Amino acid sequence: MAASMGRGRGGGSTSFQKKARAKSLHIPGTRPSPQGNQLLVSTGVPSLDHIIGGGVVVGTVLLVEEDTFGNYARLLVKYFMAEGIMARHPLLLSSAELHPRQLLGDLPAPVSEDVGKTATHQGDVPSEKQVQKEAPMKIAWRYQNLPTEQPELGAFSQFGHYYDLSRTMSSEMTDSAPSRLFYLPDELPLEEQGAWTGSITNPAYVKLLQSIRDVVMEGQFDLTVPQPKDVSRTVLRIGLHCLGSPLWGEQDGGASHDASLPHFLHALRALLRTSLAACLVTVPTHLFQDAAFTRRLEKLCDSVVRLESFAGSEKEQNPAYRDYHGLLYVRQLSQANSLLSHVPDCSDFAFKLRRKKFAVEKLHLPPELQESQQREQDEPVAALKTSAASCFTSGKSKLDF
Amino acid sequence: MLQQVLEGTETSSLVVIEDCVEHDGRPVFHCFCSELAKRCASVHLFHLEKPADCFLEGANVSKIHLHDGFSDPLLWEEQNRDSSEDRIDLTSAPDFLGHVKKLSVKTSPVAVVIDSLTPYLLHCPGYVICRALHRLLRARLDSDGVEIALVVAGFHGDLHDDSTAVALRHMATTWVQLQEGAESPTRSREGAESPTQDRACFHGTCEVLHRRKSGKVIRQDEEYHISAQWSLTSRVQKAPVRPAAQPDQESQVDPTANLTFNLRLTDTEKEARSRVVLPYMHHQRKKAPDKPAATPGGQIFYQPDDVDDFDEEDPDDDLDF
Numbered sequence: 001m002a003a004s005m006g007r008g009r010g011g012g013s014t015s016f017q018k019k020a021r022a023k024s025l026h027i028p029g030t031r032p033s034p035q036g037n038q039l040l041v042s043t044g045v046p047s048l049d050h051i052i053g054g055g056v057v058v059g060t061v062l063l064v065e066e067d068t069f070g071n072y073a074r075l076l077v078k079y080f081m082a083e084g085i086m087a088r089h090p091l092l093l094s095s096a097e098l099h100p101r102q103l104l105g106d107l108p109a110p111v112s113e114d115v116g117k118t119a120t121h122q123g124d125v126p127s128e129k130q131v132q133k134e135a136p137m138k139i140a141w142r143y144q145n146l147p148t149e150q151p152e153l154g155a156f157s158q159f160g161h162y163y164d165l166s167r168t169m170s171s172e173m174t175d176s177a178p179s180r181l182f183y184l185p186d187e188l189p190l191e192e193q194g195a196w197t198g199s200i201t202n203p204a205y206v207k208l209l210q211s212i213r214d215v216v217m218e219g220q221f222d223l224t225v226p227q228p229k230d231v232s233r234t235v236l237r238i239g240l241h242c243l244g245s246p247l248w249g250e251q252d253g254g255a256s257h258d259a260s261l262p263h264f265l266h267a268l269r270a271l272l273r274t275s276l277a278a279c280l281v282t283v284p285t286h287l288f289q290d291a292a293f294t295r296r297l298e299k300l301c302d303s304v305v306r307l308e309s310f311a312g313s314e315k316e317q318n319p320a321y322r323d324y325h326g327l328l329y330v331r332q333l334s335q336a337n338s339l340l341s342h343v344p345d346c347s348d349f350a351f352k353l354r355r356k357k358f359a360v361e362k363l364h365l366p367p368e369l370q371e372s373q374q375r376e377q378d379e380p381v382a383a384l385k386t387s388a389a390s391c392f393t394s395g396k397s398k399l400d401f
Numbered sequence: 402m403l404q405q406v407l408e409g410t411e412t413s414s415l416v417v418i419e420d421c422v423e424h425d426g427r428p429v430f431h432c433f434c435s436e437l438a439k440r441c442a443s444v445h446l447f448h449l450e451k452p453a454d455c456f457l458e459g460a461n462v463s464k465i466h467l468h469d470g471f472s473d474p475l476l477w478e479e480q481n482r483d484s485s486e487d488r489i490d491l492t493s494a495p496d497f498l499g500h501v502k503k504l505s506v507k508t509s510p511v512a513v514v515i516d517s518l519t520p521y522l523l524h525c526p527g528y529v530i531c532r533a534l535h536r537l538l539r540a541r542l543d544s545d546g547v548e549i550a551l552v553v554a555g556f557h558g559d560l561h562d563d564s565t566a567v568a569l570r571h572m573a574t575t576w577v578q579l580q581e582g583a584e585s586p587t588r589s590r591e592g593a594e595s596p597t598q599d600r601a602c603f604h605g606t607c608e609v610l611h612r613r614k615s616g617k618v619i620r621q622d623e624e625y626h627i628s629a630q631w632s633l634t635s636r637v638q639k640a641p642v643r644p645a646a647q648p649d650q651e652s653q654v655d656p657t658a659n660l661t662f663n664l665r666l667t668d669t670e671k672e673a674r675s676r677v678v679l680p681y682m683h684h685q686r687k688k689a690p691d692k693p694a695a696t697p698g699g700q701i702f703y704q705p706d707d708v709d710d711f712d713e714e715d716p717d718d719d720l721d722f
Contacts, residue, residue, distance in 0.1 A: 017677055071616040134522040139681060172692070185536065246531035266435075289564045311618035314611060 027276075029087020030058065031159055036338040041087070041235055041278045042160030044079030047360040051349060053333055056278045058235055060302035060334045061269050065285040067309035068325055070242060072351065073282040074103070075165075075358055075383050076385045077305075080280045082107040082169060084237035086161045087178045092215050092238045094182035094208055096247035101181060103241065108163035128219060135284055149289060164356045180215050184247065195324045202260035204248050204358070209267055212238060236277035244283045244297075254271025262293075265300040304331035307351070314359050320365055324350035328360055402609040402621050403429075403635040406575050407436050411611065414551060415537055417518075417573040419558040421564070424581045426555055427455065428603040429625070430516050432555045432633040437512040441550060445501050448488065449474070449516040458517070459631050466504040470520065496528060500546055510550030514538065517555030518569070522598050526706040527565040531572050570700040576610040603627040606638060681719060 033040045033054045040055035043062070049055045056062050066073035077093075081104060086089050093100040188207050189281040220227050221236045244250045244261050264282075272279055281301065285294045298304045309326040321327075328349040333341040347361040405411035416433075419427030437444045438461040446456060449470035457465065470489030487503055501513060521530055534552065542548040558566060559576070570576055604626045611619045625635040657664050666674065714720075 034434070069612055069616070069618055185539070244569060246528040249528050265500055284571060286565050288565070289562075309618075312620040371460070 007254045011121060013219070027235055029089055029237060030084070031055075033057070033342075035342060036336075038334075038336060038338075039235075040159075041237070042083050043280070044081075044163065045076065045358055045360065046160050046162070048076070048305075048328075049394075051328075051344050051360060052331060053306065053344075054180065056279050056280065057302065057334045057336050058276055059267070059272050059274075060072075060336050061272060061279045061281060062303045063298065063301035063304065064280065064282040065298075065304065065306035066242065067307040067311075068286055068313070069111055069309060069311055070282075070284060072307050072309055072326060072353070072358070073284075074098075074175060074241065075095070075353070076240045077102060077280060077282060078107050079163065079358065080237065080239050082163055083160055085169065085173060086110055087235075088177065089235050089237045090178055090215075091179035091180070092236060093179060093241070094184070094211075094239070094243075095241040096184035096245060097242050097362065099183050100241075101180075101183075104179065104181070105168070105171070107169040107174060108165045109167035111162040111164050131146075135393030162357070165353075165358065166356050169209060178219075178263065182211050184208075187211070202249050202258060202264075203262050205264040208240070209264060209271075212268065213271060216271060216275045221277050223276060224274045225299050226303070230298075233276060236275070238272075238277055238279040240279065240281040242284060243281050245287065250287070259284070262296050262300055265297060269300060269302070298331055301332075302334040302336060306331055307327070324352045324361075324363070324368060326351050329361065402439070402611055402619060402637075403577060403607060403623055403625055404633060406609075406611065407433060407633055409440055409551075410516075412614070413551075413611065415534065415573045416553045416575040416577065417556050417569055418577045418579065419556045420579045421557065421559045424579050424605055426579050426633075427451065427516070428627050429577070429579065429633065430514065430553070431456050432627055432631050434465065434514055435631045436633075437514065437553075438464045439550065441510045441512040443511050444602075445504065445511065445513045446496070446688065447500070449491070449515075449520045450517060453694070468500045468504070469722065474520070485517040491520055491524055494525060495533045497533050498540055498547075499501065500544065501537070501540075502545070502550070509542065509548050511547055512551045513549055513553070515552070515554040517557060519555070519557045521558055522561055522565060527561075527568045531568055534572060534693060551712040570610075574612045574707075578610075580606050580608070602629065 001237070017108065030039050030041050031054075032038065035053065040049075040053075040057040041058060042049050042055045043052075064073050064076055078392060081091055083147070085107065091104075093103060095103060128261055164252070170378075184204055184207075187203055216222055216236065219236060220231065220233075242248075248261075250258070250261065261283075268281075283297060285297065285306070288294050306329040308329065310318075310321055310324070315321050328351050330344055330347065330349070333344075335341045346362055349360050350363040351360045352359065403413065406413050406416060416430070417427055418426045420429075434444065434446060434456045436623050442464070444465045445468060446453060446465055446468060447468045448456065452471055453467045453469070466487075468487045468489055470491060473488055474491045476488060476492075487500055489500065497513065497515070501511070518530055535553070537549055540547055540549055556569060601617050604624065606622065606624045607625055609619070611621075611622050613619070622638040623635045624638050625633055685702060
């Protein structure tokens with residue numbers, strides 16, 4: 001991939017020079033990754049950036065496997081687009097369900113003062129903290145001065161912006177970024193979408209791929225074509241919302257899937273490798289009955305993150321998960337230009353949606369505060385064990401310890 | 402929840418009612434027809450499995466526009482049909498919006514009731530139905546001349562594979578799965594109160610999955626009851642007590658109940674106990690009162706050295722060994 005950066009030379013104290021392109025790309029809204037020197041763009045969610053290795057590598061595809069009702073995946077698309085607007089990146093947004101204009105009209109507003117951002121962060125939960133500080137610890141006093149809050153993942157990076165979900169971005173701001181909107185029913189009328197047979201590639205995907213290629217070519221994001229030196233370069237952000245839903249004509253014929261979507265992803269990845277573009281795709285993989293098809297889609301993208309929402313499921317009631325709204329699984333991370341991908345320091349993540357922001361955290365069990373013999377979160381397990389346990393408790397003897 | 406959706410207090414755009422052979426969903430459909438005819442300016446009824454009369458009893462017929470897919474599904478009697486009636490051709494691709502537009506009068510809100518999607522799904526794959534429904538839902542008054550407030554569609558869950566159901570579930574804002582309710586004492590008593598209406602009464606349980614516009618998802622198990630006047634009432638089913646939890650609570654024998662010796666403490670004894678300074682607390686005690694006492698004895702200033710041998714096992718010096 002051509003988007004990697006040459007590191008600038010040091011103070012000249014040594015004659016050794018790293019064999020790299022001396023010219024470095026300075027593109028607003030990007031930074032080189034500490035590992036592998038890749039050019040990164042932020043997803044708009046700093047904690048997610050931290051997990052996937054600093055951000056989305058330019059030239060790769062980040063696949064988000066949607067939660068059951070798609071709410072949180074849609075939120076990630078909005079963050080990705082909002083970050084693009086803040087960094088003045090051109091946008092390409094496609095959808096078949098909601099009109100992309102509707103999505104763009106509902107972006108989270110940036111927290112205006114970047115200086116005050118740490119203050120507003122800490123200001124979120126001041127009351128609980130102070131309450132806990134008052135009682136001095138009698139036994140484990142060494143923990144007295146430790147922070148009671150889990151620090152937000154990647155909280156100290158100065159990359160990306162913070163957004164307030166309770167307010168929407170002003171329309172002047174959303175209009176300021178050059179954007180190409182792709183709304184499937186407008187681009188390809190229903191009559192032309194027709195009922196196609198399996199041998200033909202899905203016309204909807206063909207059309208979308210053509211549009212992406214056109215934007216890449218016209219906007220001079222293609223790195224294989226030499227560009228005039230005086231043109232300042234920028235990164236194209238592509239958001240594909242809910243790709244592969246029934247509205248895209250994804251065939252749900254039981255065992256066999258149409259090969260159009262894997263073909264599309266393959267072509268998209270090839271196109272992005274040679275261009276200054278980063279892509280976020282959300283796919284409702286929970287609709288696919290065939291697990292192998294999902295695996296195939298995952299393999300055809302660079303980074304894969306799966307969201308699992310607790311909404312409407314039994315986990316909503318599980319006390320172990322009461323602080324969170326869902327789980328985030330990291331399936332695969334980008335290996336562009338390196339042998340090894342970034343390895344996150346733990347594998348269990350959960351996300352929560354507060355009134356103003358969406359954040360990903362390390363999953364941990366809530367502290368045990370009840371004086372019960374049995375921890376609450378053990379109950380589902382305990383229910384299974386009752387048959388085994390009953391032989392101990394069946395005796396009604398008073399001295400049955 | 403079912404009742405709220407029916408009465409419009411809970412907004413929804415696509416309601417899919419899944420029924421099965423054991424539990425027919427048509428009484429619920431009938432309720433939707435009569436209720437929507439009260440609430441909306443016009444109701445478009447697509448009936449593909451039963452004649453329209455099945456749904457019109459007690460409803461305001463003047464507001465209901467019929468789309469007939471039952472009497473002549475393959476259009477064999479094309480030449481001698483009444484041109485004012487709208488016939489549905491099942492062999493062509495489904496076009497709900499086209500049919501609604503054909504009989505449309507400029508009124509709003511408009512509701513569409515489809516009984517059921519199953520004949521369509523036998524002719525074409527699920528995604529075609531999803532697209533047709535989506536097109537119906539996003540019809541706008543200025544561009545299409547009609548705006549749909551609510552679509553209610555039936556779906557026979559036991560006739561289709563999971564992937565079709567999942568795709569439709571992805572589209573629906575409210576999913577109602579009807580089930581045969583277990584006979585409960587309350588219901589049989591209701592039946593006893595009105596034995597004459599017993600024939601017209603329907604009841605059962607359903608699982609409602611409703612998505613609010615805000616993104617909140619509500620899943621409820623409900624039981625519903627339909628009266629002879631086709632009015633539906635529903636209430637949340639009381640969650641069955643978890644069978645595992647119940648015996649667990651009972652079998653908790655208190656081992657300290659009848660002992661020959663005393664294991665309990667009175668309040669004064671408890672207070673005395675809290676005053677006892679335990680060995681692991683001595684660090685704290687030392688910190689507070691010992692500070693002034695430490696000053697006359699002089700102070701030690703110690704610079705750590707590389708070869709210092711610190712006691713790793715007890716860095717706090719609080720273990721007394």
